[in-house]
Amino acid sequence: MKNRGVLIIAMAMMMVVAIFFVTSTIFAQVADHQKISSTQGGFTGALDPGDEFGWAPGNIGDLDGDGNTDIAVGTPFDDDGGSDTGAVWVLFLNSDGTVKTSQKISATQGSFSGPLDAGDEFGHSVAGLGDYDQDGIEDIAVGARLDDDGGTNTGAIWLLFLNTDGTVKAHQKISSTEGGFTGVINGGDGFGHGLGRLGDIDGDGVDDLAAATGHFMEPGIIWVLFMNPDHTVRDYQRISQGEGGFTGDIDADASWVMTWMHWVTLTVMGFSPPSSS
Numbered sequence: 001m002k003n004r005g006v007l008i009i010a011m012a013m014m015m016v017v018a019i020f021f022v023t024s025t026i027f028a029q030v031a032d033h034q035k036i037s038s039t040q041g042g043f044t045g046a047l048d049p050g051d052e053f054g055w056a057p058g059n060i061g062d063l064d065g066d067g068n069t070d071i072a073v074g075t076p077f078d079d080d081g082g083s084d085t086g087a088v089w090v091l092f093l094n095s096d097g098t099v100k101t102s103q104k105i106s107a108t109q110g111s112f113s114g115p116l117d118a119g120d121e122f123g124h125s126v127a128g129l130g131d132y133d134q135d136g137i138e139d140i141a142v143g144a145r146l147d148d149d150g151g152t153n154t155g156a157i158w159l160l161f162l163n164t165d166g167t168v169k170a171h172q173k174i175s176s177t178e179g180g181f182t183g184v185i186n187g188g189d190g191f192g193h194g195l196g197r198l199g200d201i202d203g204d205g206v207d208d209l210a211a212a213t214g215h216f217m218e219p220g221i222i223w224v225l226f227m228n229p230d231h232t233v234r235d236y237q238r239i240s241q242g243e244g245g246f247t248g249d250i251d252a253d254a255s256w257v258m259t260w261m262h263w264v265t266l267t268v269m270g271f272s273p274p275s276s277s
């Protein structure tokens with residue numbers, strides 16, 4: 001029993017050393033950096049405490065056509081239009097990585113008519129879509145994982161067709177009640193927790209999307225959304241444990257990690273781990 005406790009502490013120390021080595025290696029490869037915050041990097045947008053600027057920054061291509069890539073950054077706890085309604089900042093960058101100008105998109109700014117409601121957490125995920133409506137201007141998708149279409153906190157994703165100044169020209173919502181999506185989303189599922197641009201998977205000439213439902217440390221679902229030319233959903237494929245060809249054992253792996261972490265914590269606190277015999 002005691003030997004096992006020592007073994008687990010040794011494993012924990014090895015893990016810490018390994019994580020340190022990996023992160024050191026990653027940071028050693030960053031040639032230079034530019035911090036962008038409420039006080040640095042040329043960003044003059046008004047951020048409030050609790051906005052949590054920095055969620056899901058996405059490469060959105062060169063939106064304003066000045067030759068520099070631009071980014072969109074979520075602030076899901078922004079309070080425009082209500083508490084934790086959320087927002088996205090489009091940041092037009094200079095070649096040195098500082099912010100040239102910015103445009104906020106929220107319930108009250110950026111010509112976005114939504115509607116967004118308090119608690120939607122718009123901006124929890126952000127993905128560049130390329131020029132999705134083929135007007136020559138980059139577009140983005142934004143997750144609002146606590147939207148309430150069809151039930152409490154079912155979630156939604158918004159396709160935003162942008163103008164070159166970062167304001168919204170038009171939009172398409174995809175949720176359990178909008179955008180042609182017929183997948184079953186239950187209350188609390190948080191559709192739009194994550195987002196991804198897939199390209200044209202099924203070869204019909206229209207780029208397809210991926211959206212995730214799920215919560216921290218729960219087995220989630222990836223929804224592959226096959227899109228129509230009018231930006232509604234034509235069909236979908238769920239990928240989850242035992243579904244969509246995925247045979248990974250999400251529950252067992254996640255619970256093994258949690259169990260191991262609990263053992264380490266308890267052992268460090270002076271308890272012995274449970275015996276397997």
Ligand SMILES: [Ca+2]
Nearest residue numbers: 062064066068
């Ligand atoms: Ca640009």
Ligand SMILES: [Ca+2]
Nearest residue numbers: 131132133137
């Ligand atoms: Ca476009």
Ligand SMILES: [Ca+2]
Nearest residue numbers: 119146148153
């Ligand atoms: Ca909600």
Ligand SMILES: [Ca+2]
Nearest residue numbers: 200202204206
């Ligand atoms: Ca397609």
